[in-house]
Amino acid sequence: AQSVTQLDSQVPVFEEAPVELRCNYSSSVSVYLFWYVQYPNQGLQLLLKYLSGSTLVESINGFEAEFNKSQTSFHLRKPSVHISDTAEYFCAVIDTSGTYKYIFGTGTRLKVLA
Amino acid sequence: DAGVIQSPRHEVTEMGQEVTLRCKPISGHNSLFWYRQTMMRGLELLIYFNNNVPIDDSGMPEDRFSAKMPNASFSTLKIQPSEPRDSAVYFCASSLGQGVYEQYFGPGTRLTVT
Numbered sequence: 001a002q003s004v005t006q007l008d009s010q011v012p013v014f015e016e017a018p019v020e021l022r023c024n025y026s027s028s029v030s031v032y033l034f035w036y037v038q039y040p041n042q043g044l045q046l047l048l049k050y051l052s053g054s055t056l057v058e059s060i061n062g063f064e065a066e067f068n069k070s071q072t073s074f075h076l077r078k079p080s081v082h083i084s085d086t087a088e089y090f091c092a093v094i095d096t097s098g099t100y101k102y103i104f105g106t107g108t109r110l111k112v113l114a
Numbered sequence: 115d116a117g118v119i120q121s122p123r124h125e126v127t128e129m130g131q132e133v134t135l136r137c138k139p140i141s142g143h144n145s146l147f148w149y150r151q152t153m154m155r156g157l158e159l160l161i162y163f164n165n166n167v168p169i170d171d172s173g174m175p176e177d178r179f180s181a182k183m184p185n186a187s188f189s190t191l192k193i194q195p196s197e198p199r200d201s202a203v204y205f206c207a208s209s210l211g212q213g214v215y216e217q218y219f220g221p222g223t224r225l226t227v228t
Contacts (some may be wrong), residue, residue: 043205043220046216099212
């Protein structure tokens with residue numbers, strides 16, 4: 001079965017600084033990748049996704065992620081973070097070898113400091 | 115649309131009691147997912163349904179857990195008998211179908227078993 005690894009459990013960063021949240025996936029023929037965000041006391045929301053086509057995908061609030069097949073990575077980046085970006089971020093892959101369920105990473109807690 | 119609706123939002127119960135969590139998916143969505151989130155284990159898929167039929171229940175921890183989806187607009191997750199280690203936030207999510215679709219999460223039910 002496919003899997004994703006989020007190496008950083010917590011990432012503190014100052015407001016207006018850039019940030020990168022790392023995600024690596026296990027290699028497969030077909031790869032569908034997602035980033036979800038969970039704000040405090042809420043459910044998860046889709047941030048962005050890669051299904052096919054352009055390897056660089058963007059969200060409406062300034063985040064972007066690049067699908068890198070050679071490095072089996074899908075890192076999430078933002079050039080300048082805001083306090084409101086404080087949340088937990090989950091990388092996910094679709095398990096195409098089985099029932100097409102999501103396989104979520106363990107999450108990265110982003111804390112933006114003033 | 116109101117989004118995915120879960121009830122109750124909070125549940126406190128004593129060990130040994132039966133607990134029933136409820137979920138109403140977004141109208142028109144054909145797939146429904148139950149997840150459990152804890153600090154120790156992160157986000158775990160318990161079971162998912164497609165067109166009201168259970169597709170993958172490999173994440174259901176043990177026989178004390180059961181889930182039903184009697185129709186397209188309602189699902190329950192039951193724990194009987196409950197134990198303190200079942201304390202967690204339980205999320206319901208729905209999507210248009212099985213496959214590479216966005217999942218829409220409900221606000222969750224915070225369960226505390228004393």
